[in-house]
Amino acid sequence: MELAHLRIDTPVGPLLISGTDEYIASVSFTEEPETDFPQPPHLVLDCAQQLHEYFAGDRKVFEVPTRQPGTDFQQTVWEQLTHIPFGQTISYLQLARRIGNPKSIRAVGTTNGKNQLAIIVPCHRVIGSNGTLVGYAGGVWRKRWLLEHERLDLFTGLM
Structure with missing residues (x-):
């Protein structure tokens, strides 16, 4: 099945959503100029709407x-990323422990960097063991922005 594409503008720069009427294959940061893509399927439009809602704090x-696509190991790591609660972070070591293999910390880091579903599979919520923001395919400044956005939103409802 051929992928459809949709480029959206966000506070952290343009995102390119790729998918079909059955699944989203990637959400990636792009520096490519805007392109006229054919009308994407409803699921791609729904993904764009959900991303807009995320950025709006809703x-x-x-x-x-x-x-x-990925190995069983990669699928396990990416699945575990989806269990990191909104507004929280874990370290690469904690992630390796969650998959039951604390010695796989480097492989976990590499797999995290190969995640093709930015924001939706929240690899930005994984930080260094010492609390530093290390590595992010979209740039550390985006990682910082996303984490601050999520933390601010957590406190908005408390006032």
Whole structure:
């Protein structure tokens, strides 16, 4: 099945959503100029709407089917990323422990970096053991922005 594409503008720069009428295959940061793509299927439009809701502070969990190719190990790591609560972070070591293999910390980091579903599979919520913001395919400044956005939203409802 051929992927459809949709480029949306967000506070952290343009995102390119790719998918079909059955699943979202990727959400990636792009520097490519705007392109006229054919009308995407409803699911891609729904994903765009959910991302807009996230950036507006109205969504904490994404509800779109996703699919990205990877080994069993990679699938396990990406699945575990979806269990990191909104507004919280864990370390790469904690992530390796969650999958039952604390010695796989480097492989976990590499797999995290290969995540093709930015924001939806929240790899930005994984930080260094010492609390530093290390590595992010979209740039550390985006990682910082996303984490601050999620933390601010957590406190908005408390006032």
